[in-house]
Amino acid sequence: MRYYSLSRQSDVVDFRAATVAGQAPDGGLYFPETIPQFPAGFVEQLPRLEAAEVAFTVLQPYVGSTIPEAELQRICAETVSFPFPVVQVTERINALELFHGPTLAFKDVGARFMSRCLGYFSRHETRPVTVLVATSGDTGGAVASGFLGVPGVEVVILYPSGRVSPVQEQQLTALGQNIKALEVSGNFDDCQRLVKQAFRDAELMARLRLTSANSINVARWLPQQVYYCYGVAQTLASTGQPPVVAVPSGNFGNLCAGLLANVSGLPVAHFIAACNANAAVPAYLASGQYAAQPAVPTLSNAMDVGDPSNFGRILELFRHEHPVIRELLTGYSVSDTETSATIRRVHTQTGYLLDPHGAVAFFALEDYLRQHPETTGLFLETAHPVKFPAAVEPATGQPVPVPTELQELMQRPKRNMLLEPEYEALRAYLLTTA
Numbered sequence: 001m002r003y004y005s006l007s008r009q010s011d012v013v014d015f016r017a018a019t020v021a022g023q024a025p026d027g028g029l030y031f032p033e034t035i036p037q038f039p040a041g042f043v044e045q046l047p048r049l050e051a052a053e054v055a056f057t058v059l060q061p062y063v064g065s066t067i068p069e070a071e072l073q074r075i076c077a078e079t080v081s082f083p084f085p086v087v088q089v090t091e092r093i094n095a096l097e098l099f100h101g102p103t104l105a106f107k108d109v110g111a112r113f114m115s116r117c118l119g120y121f122s123r124h125e126t127r128p129v130t131v132l133v134a135t136s137g138d139t140g141g142a143v144a145s146g147f148l149g150v151p152g153v154e155v156v157i158l159y160p161s162g163r164v165s166p167v168q169e170q171q172l173t174a175l176g177q178n179i180k181a182l183e184v185s186g187n188f189d190d191c192q193r194l195v196k197q198a199f200r201d202a203e204l205m206a207r208l209r210l211t212s213a214n215s216i217n218v219a220r221w222l223p224q225q226v227y228y229c230y231g232v233a234q235t236l237a238s239t240g241q242p243p244v245v246a247v248p249s250g251n252f253g254n255l256c257a258g259l260l261a262n263v264s265g266l267p268v269a270h271f272i273a274a275c276n277a278n279a280a281v282p283a284y285l286a287s288g289q290y291a292a293q294p295a296v297p298t299l300s301n302a303m304d305v306g307d308p309s310n311f312g313r314i315l316e317l318f319r320h321e322h323p324v325i326r327e328l329l330t331g332y333s334v335s336d337t338e339t340s341a342t343i344r345r346v347h348t349q350t351g352y353l354l355d356p357h358g359a360v361a362f363f364a365l366e367d368y369l370r371q372h373p374e375t376t377g378l379f380l381e382t383a384h385p386v387k388f389p390a391a392v393e394p395a396t397g398q399p400v401p402v403p404t405e406l407q408e409l410m411q412r413p414k415r416n417m418l419l420e421p422e423y424e425a426l427r428a429y430l431l432t433t434a
């Protein structure tokens with residue numbers, strides 16, 4: 001498989017080069033030259049296949065010969081080594097729970113696959129690689145956990161002071177080993193600005209082998225197809241019909257992976273782009289006109305994105321044909337009031353505890369199903385509610401129980417360094433690691 005840049009000013013590259021670079025030199029996102037079709041009989045066999053086998057079948061055409069088969073099999077097995085249960089919430093709605101990985105959010109799948117691919121590609125390097133990443137919460141934890149203990153890799157994470165939840169902060173600061181956390185006295189935009197500046201600093205880049213764990217990396221994007229296969233197959237087996245799939249969306253990598261799986265042959269009745277107040281894509285779906293918007297803060301803060309980077313991939317997948325996209329995808333913008341009310345109501349009526357991102361998807365899905373009486377729905381529950389207690393606890397009036405896997409981590413000492421939001425401070429710190 002070869003990948004071209006959506007800005008079309010860079011060379012076509014293989015999976016290895018696309019993964020190592022993250023972004024094309026012209027600033028565009030990499031996109032596969034062809035969309036592979038799943039092998040004949042794959043969908044019918046899905047309910048009986050192991051997750052690792054599903055992952056290998058889906059991902060092998062994208063990786064091609066850049067990773068030997070046995071190695072890719074091992075990487076796939078490690079990527080999906082935790083369960084992806086489908087849980088019935090109401091008569092017509094199931095949850096696909098994606099929070100049973102090490103950092104309790106779906107980003108573990110992409111981060112685990114990417115970290116292992118990068119580890120394989122740099123196995124002969126003698127100088128350590130420094131992975132530099134800015135996070136608003138979930139990305140940093142998933143990347144840290146993905147690279148924890150990987151030889152030859154140092155991870156430096158920048159996070160905004162006071163803006164991540166206690167669980168998220170422990171996941172960034174209490175791992176130790178090769179993971180370093182910098183608490184920036186500023187907001188997420190400051191963190192991102194500092195990281196971008198480091199990548200533009202030619203002298204620093206020459207002294208350190210800096211790489212990014214950017215969410216647009218193909219090695220983070222493509223493996224997300226795997227749990228759609230798994231979840232859709234399980235609902236098909238129990239209901240006999242393809243589900244309507246609702247995806248809580250921010251940067252739209254996750255939804256775009258689901259659409260990709262659908263184009264490759266996975267049967268889905270319809271997709272829902274479930275957004276909070278950040279509604280650039282729902283507005284496009286309604287009008288055919290796209291306009292980036294300034295990001296606004298919400299309860300589902302991992303989706304506070306005003307100009308989603310992966311939207312360009314969705315357009316490309318459907319050759320920019322708005323009527324085709326609209327036929328398959330409906331957008332919703334759900335307010336914080338509706339999100340809280342949904343968490344409270346679903347908890348009271350069913351006992352199921354939603355996180356704010358899953359609640360956005362649940363609300364949208366319920367509305368869509370009301371208008372389409374013959375259908376059943378599946379929504380992606382992208383994070384464990386314990387990661388967002390400030391949104392969940394006021395809605396239910398109860399504390400969220402801490403899962404046993406997390407209790408040990410919560411006890412560990414927090415190790416971080418405070419950083420002023422000044423580039424010189426980051427630069428000086430990075431040079432001490434060289």
Ligand SMILES: *Cc1c(COP(=O)(O)O)cnc(C)c1O
Pocket residue numbers: 105106107138139248249250251252253254255302303357382383
């Ligand atoms: C990152 C994140 C999202 C948004 O996913 P995208 O692929 O950026 O659309 C949704 N929910 C949670 C919990 C997240 O961490």
